[in-house]
Amino acid sequence: MNRHRIAGVALFFLVAGPSPALRQPPANPIEQAFEAYAGGDYEAIDRIVPAAWFAGSGRELRNHVDAAATRWVRERRPAHAAFLLEVARYGLGLQSPDAFWVLENARRLVIDRPDQPGGNAREDAFEIAWHKAAVALLAGLRLPDVLEEGAVEPARARISASPPAGGAPRLIDPWIELAHATVAEQRTLGEPRAFARHAREAIRRFEEAATYEPNTIEATVRTAGLLTRLGRHAEALEALDRLRGLEDSADPTLRYWSRLFRGRALEGLERFDEASAAWREALDLVPGAQTPAAALAALEARRGRPDAAREWAMGPRPMTAGATDPWTLYGSGDYRLLGERLARLREAAR
Numbered sequence: 001m002n003r004h005r006i007a008g009v010a011l012f013f014l015v016a017g018p019s020p021a022l023r024q025p026p027a028n029p030i031e032q033a034f035e036a037y038a039g040g041d042y043e044a045i046d047r048i049v050p051a052a053w054f055a056g057s058g059r060e061l062r063n064h065v066d067a068a069a070t071r072w073v074r075e076r077r078p079a080h081a082a083f084l085l086e087v088a089r090y091g092l093g094l095q096s097p098d099a100f101w102v103l104e105n106a107r108r109l110v111i112d113r114p115d116q117p118g119g120n121a122r123e124d125a126f127e128i129a130w131h132k133a134a135v136a137l138l139a140g141l142r143l144p145d146v147l148e149e150g151a152v153e154p155a156r157a158r159i160s161a162s163p164p165a166g167g168a169p170r171l172i173d174p175w176i177e178l179a180h181a182t183v184a185e186q187r188t189l190g191e192p193r194a195f196a197r198h199a200r201e202a203i204r205r206f207e208e209a210a211t212y213e214p215n216t217i218e219a220t221v222r223t224a225g226l227l228t229r230l231g232r233h234a235e236a237l238e239a240l241d242r243l244r245g246l247e248d249s250a251d252p253t254l255r256y257w258s259r260l261f262r263g264r265a266l267e268g269l270e271r272f273d274e275a276s277a278a279w280r281e282a283l284d285l286v287p288g289a290q291t292p293a294a295a296l297a298a299l300e301a302r303r304g305r306p307d308a309a310r311e312w313a314m315g316p317r318p319m320t321a322g323a324t325d326p327w328t329l330y331g332s333g334d335y336r337l338l339g340e341r342l343a344r345l346r347e348a349a350r
Contacts, residue, residue: 030064030087031071037086038079042346045083045090054096061091061098069105073112078126081109082349085130086342089137100150103134107154117158118169126348128173131155132334133341135179140335144186147333152179161212174212178219181205182333185222188229189331199226217243217250224261225330233268236261253326253336256285260327263295272303288319291327 029048036044053061065084072080084106091099110130117124134151141147161174184202188195203226210219220239227236240262247255263278276299282292297312319325329336 028064028067030068033087034068034080034083037083038077042086045087049087049090051094054091054094054098058096058098058101062101065102065105069109072109076114077349078123079349081106081126081130082133082345084109085133085137085345092137092141100146103137103150106130107134111158116169117171122348124171126345128159128171129341129345129348131159132173132175133338133345136334136338136341139182139186139333140338142186142189142331144183147186148183152183156180174209174214177205177209177212178215179334181209181219181222185226186331186333188226195229199230202226217246217254221254221258221261224265225257228261228264228268231268233265236265237269240265252285253329256282256289256326257330259285260291260295263292267295267299272299275299286319286323286326288323289325289327291325 029050033044033048036048050060053064065087069080069084084102088099088103088106091102107130110127113120113123113127115123117127131151131154135147135155138147138151156176156179158171159173159176160170161172161177163172164170181202184198184205187198188202203223206219206223206226209215210223220243224236224239227233227239240258243258247258250258259278259282263275263282266272266275266278276296279292279295279299283289286292293312297309300306300309300312326336334341
């Protein structure tokens, strides 16, 4: 190469600078996904983080998360912990046990605070939102031991339902009692002996949770459900009657479950017309839902009305596209709230 050409090449590099590959090493996909996430691109995790990282040993996932977290711990941005929770959600969708390791790393970022709970209102609100999202996420697995050890007990170590009389400062949110009761209720959903072992403990916890006004409706509805399963129908009906005047403020799913349990209790008391009315109200709340339709079919068969039973068994008009019978969500605790919990977490992380 002659000297004129060498000079030309040198001039090119002086003007253009080094190639991108030389200027910047390949980005850590975890950090790359975070930057997109922090900018409001909440689909970036699924798009950028390789699904293969959640298979096999998980070594690559752990190495990249560790590298990112080492830098993030100095920055202390709430968005980091929110992001890793959503990475864990992505991993759970891939049925990867490494998702729990990611969630634990996210929790460390949340609780490793320079101030005590109560010392920074913004960080307090974010931490509570984070714990609520974590509980909702793991509740959907319907594995009570995993829910308790992976989310509820770590939250209970930080959150109380009311201000303590003494001791270390605490975050305050009555919801924690509802989360605690949900663990016991999920333990009743296994084989019959599990129900016999755990039902009364679940009722006790829900009754305690119900003493806090934000929990009253859901805790009472779930208490009624457990009582009907125990055959204590009159007590279940009394519990639901205590909600008269309050249910209008409940979300539609709670109102629907309440009507289902009212129907069960009334049928157990052989008040068949009232049971039918309760289940019809459930259908009014969720048109096309199969659970109340099936209950009505069984009730009419019990009453010796085969034609009416057949009509209900054929099913009501189909549900609208994408709709789900809320009964299918009952055993998943807070999981039905995951979408809105993530929305609040993202907002709190900004």
